Amino acid sequence: MEKRLLLGDEAIALGAIHAGLSGVYAYPGTPSTEITEFIQTNKEAIERGVRSRWCTNEKTAMEAALGMSYCGKRALVCMKHVGMNVCADAFVNSAITGVNGGVVVLAADDPSMHSSQNEQDSRFYGKFAMIPIFEPSNQQEAYDMMSSAFELSERLKEPVLLRVVTRLAHSRAAVEVKKAADQNKLNPATDNAHWVLLPGNARRNYLDLIDKQNDMMKASCESSTNDIITINNSDKGKWIGIVACGIGYNYVREALNGIKDNEDNYMIMKLTQYPMPVEGIKQMAEVCSEILVVEDGQPVVEEEVKKLVDTSYKVEGRLTGRLPRTGELNPDNVSLGLGKENNPLFKPAKNLAGRPPQLCQGCGHRDVYTALGEVVKEYENARVFGDIGCYTLGALPPFKALASCVDMGASITMAKGAADAGLWPAIAVIGDSTFTHSGMTGLLDAVNDNSNVTIIISDNLTTGMTGGQDSAGLNKYEAICLGLGVDPDHVRVVVPLPKNMPEITQILREEINYKGVSVIIPRRECIQVAARHARERAKQNNK
Amino acid sequence: MKKDIILCGVGGQGILSIATIIGEAATEAGIYLKQAEVHGMSQRGGDVQSNLRLSTDPIWSDQIPTGEADVIISMEPMEALRYISYLRHDGIIVTSNKPFVNIPNYPDEAALKSELDTLPNVQLDIEAIAAELKSAKSANMVLLGMAAPYIGILTVEQLRKAVSVIFARKGDAVVEANLRAFDRGVEASKK
Structure with a gap:
């Protein structure tokens, strides 16, 4: 049997491909990102036509997976733990509709918050939705469990949650791999009563789900890994x-x-x-x-x-x-x-300093914060509401720019709420990918209320924090803002470079002083992704 | 036999390539391996580390318990000190002696060096050697060469072969440059 050295995430990905996966739906998030990246670049997955492009957020991912399942095919949804909050509506209700083709929802939890804002445990979501949960103890089990999870999902006609933690997701070990199973054929569901969650149908489906609890317990008792x-x-x-x-x-x-x-x-x-x-x-x-x-x-x-x-x-x-x-x-x-004594240890080092993560030298977000820092100090009560991404690092020295960072999209809506309360200037900083993930609806609220907010969509043309994945709204940001009703005179695009500082600070002042919704889009490609693109171009030219 | 290794440095210094090469050598040798990495936020100029466990018997934990690492391989002297609680009393630190200063409160370099010298260690200016070889990017391979004799569970020759396998798809010139760097590291550790 073939053995391969795989990260936990890669074992999950390959396990899914070999279990006859037809589509993966995901939004990047540490420590889950490498699952979808593996499927996107895996030769077998490409040959088999496995659908793998990034989704706008975890909710669109979960719903699309449910659509694929409706048609009888196997779908995988991947996210970090907090993504479960975003897709919770679709996730919990997928247990009420049940599934047709197998659905596995992969949640990668991050205890110790290596790259997260909380350490919520996704097993609660599995219990809440009343569906089976798998939790592998090693990379081999992660690989093997994908086929067992899809089989159980199809047998019970329910989605299955597979939960891993950072240490398994990001640790490598040798994994024995099997031959790939065929994908399911197109076979759309016909039982509309099960899929249309009107109260009358939902009540029946919920009783079904409760009836299945015994089968789920039986499956756990008979599991070869319990x-x-x-x-x-x-x-x-x-x-x-x-x-x-x-x-x-x-x-x-x-x-x-x-x-x-x-x-x-x-x-x-x-x-x-x-x-x-x-x-x-x-x-x-x-x-x-x-x-x-x-x-x-x-x-x-x-x-x-x-x-x-x-x-x-x-x-x-x-x-x-x-x-x-x-x-x-x-x-x-x-x-x-367990009562074991610790090993004798060397004394802790004296000459040691923390080395917190930083924005890269040359990153466009740096120029945004430099300009913002200069302008904000001219206004006594100015607050900058932050969001989730590389630019959250603007909260740390030397910028110390941010008043808040809560969840995907909260910069715009918190700035709006603060403006409603009478704060001025209320400024939001959000990245391009985070904006399409969960910022657009908040912007519509602000437009409808004509809130006095200044929104900075710091556009680096990628999802930077997780390693440079495609950004769902690429080249569409002005159109999205105009479409949501922002006044065209107050959608301003700048290029965040040190030489443009006078122009950027001037535009910031103008838009802060404008009483209404303004959007400033500083746009310059992430330098890491730009370097990768340059390498890819050089490689193409050499061929 | 079992060897627990901590690899550490600053994001972008090539720690994960070292891990990949040792991983390749271990897989080829048919011994057990677990390698835990830190991805994500920590990569942005922050400290990075990888736990590498090699054994002739199955390995349970992906993480190394404190006081059990046989070797700390570090691309940066202060980063080596960060993981000192993991080192066995009879273990060794193999490190670059050149500070990577990207923080305002980096410790006094002389004090750092004298603290490092109270611990079992081998130090080398790997960047100078890589520069001498006109291959600045191969500093991490100089370090791997230096550490190779201390890894023990794999031979220097097995590690050397893994260097050529891992860099093979980047072409012969890259393989040669990395092998030269590796060899210089091995030589240096004999002195």
């Missing part, structure tokens, strides 16, 4: 139960490898498919004197296990402090939680 492992060290020792979810299992095994002269015995439930097998937990509680729940993210399983046992029974985990309440699991905090 396993019970016992480590019997001594007949004298007590039994300790461990529920180890996803990659938490690896840290448990790593820690137990290192525990020496231990008399304790361990019963480990490796949990990689939900709903959690309840009977197994009850049996574990009968044998073991306590249960430790090891899960990356929020205490989803810990709370469930507590409900299954007497209040006097000891259930430990993130809620009790045996494991840290926040942040990702690692081999150190899990081994401490």
Whole structure:
């Protein structure tokens, strides 16, 4: 069998292609981006015509995937955890319509917030929608689970959530790969009652979904990757139960490898498919004197296990402090939680300074902030509301420009709300890709209210933060703003370069002083992407 | 046998290429490998690191526990110190001695050097060597060559072969330049 060295994300992508995928729908977001990028450039996927272009946001992605599923084909939706919030309406309702072709929704969570604004746990969304959840513990399982997840989705006629965390998404290991299965044939659904969610239909579908819960539990109990492992060290020792979810299992095994002269015995439930097998937990509680729940993210399983046992029974985990309440699991905090002593360490270094991420030298966003910094100091109450992207780094020194950064699109709407409250000047800074993702609707609100806001769409012709993916609104920004009703005299385009500083600052002043909605579009290609394009052109010319 | 390696530096210095080459050599040798990277926000001039675990037995955790790294391979001296809690007491730091200063509060260079010298380490001006070879982009391969004898679980020859495999699609000239850089690193670590 062929073995390939793959990132967790790449294993998911290849697993999906080999499971007969017909389309991937996604918006870039760390740590999920590499899944779609892999499919976009994979030879097999291209030959098989797998649909893979980036979507405008996670909601359009989820809905398009549902449309493909309606036609009987297999679709994958990929996003980072906060993308689940954006597609939640479509996601939760897809459990009510059910699916025709298999649908797998991939959520990549980011505990410790390496590149995120929160550490929400997508398993809550799976529970909320009442659908099965897969959580691989390693790259091989991530690959293999794609075909099991699509099969289960088609068998139950429900979408399946596959949850990974940053450490699996961005870690490489060898994966044994199989031959690709054929794609499903076009076979559009005919049961309109299931797909038209009028209340009468939805009530019936919801009862169906509740009926399926037993089948989902049965599937979890029979899953080949949900396993019970016992480590019997001594007949004298007590039994300790461990529920180890996803990659938490690896840290448990790593820690137990290192525990020496231990008399304790361990019963480990490796949990990689939900709903959690309840009977197994009850049996574990009968044998073991306590249960430790090891899960990356929020205490989803810990709370469930507590409900299954007497209040006097000891259930430990993130809620009790045996494991840290926040942040990702690692081999150190899990081994401490299991009572292992730390290795002797070198003293922490004295000559050390943080090296925070920065805007690249030569980046157009820098020139935007330089101009903004100069103008803003002329207005006592000026506030600049930020958004999600490279330009969020404008919050850090030397610019320290931003008053807020909350979620995709919130710059425009927060500036609007602040203007409604009487703040002036209320300025928004948003990137091109973030604007089409979730900024356009907010701009329409501002236009309809004739809010006194100045909106800067800092257009670098790409989705920069995640590595330079296509931006959905490329070359359409003026047209979009005009179409939404912004006065043409107040849609201004500038080129953010140091030599244009006098012009940019002048336009900023003019538009701040204009009482209404104005949009300034500083436009210059991301220097990383420009360099990549130059390399690609050179390569073409050499051929 | 098992070797845990921390690779570190500043975004853009070529850390991930080193990881890819060691990964290729490990795959070719048929040993187990796990390699955890940090992507995304940290790439923009920030610190980057990769955890590389090589073993003849299956590996559980993608991350290296503190106090268990056999080698820290660093493109930058201060970045080597950042991960010192991961180093085993009998481990070693292999690092470039040239500071990459892109922050206003970079520590005093003399103090940094003397702290580094209290720890088991090998240092070299890899950028000067790469410049001497007229191949500034290959500084990371000088570093890999320096570190090669300490990796242990893979031979210098296995790593050298992986350098040519990984750069093959960039043409013979690039392969040659990187092999020269690698060889100079190996030589330097013998001194």
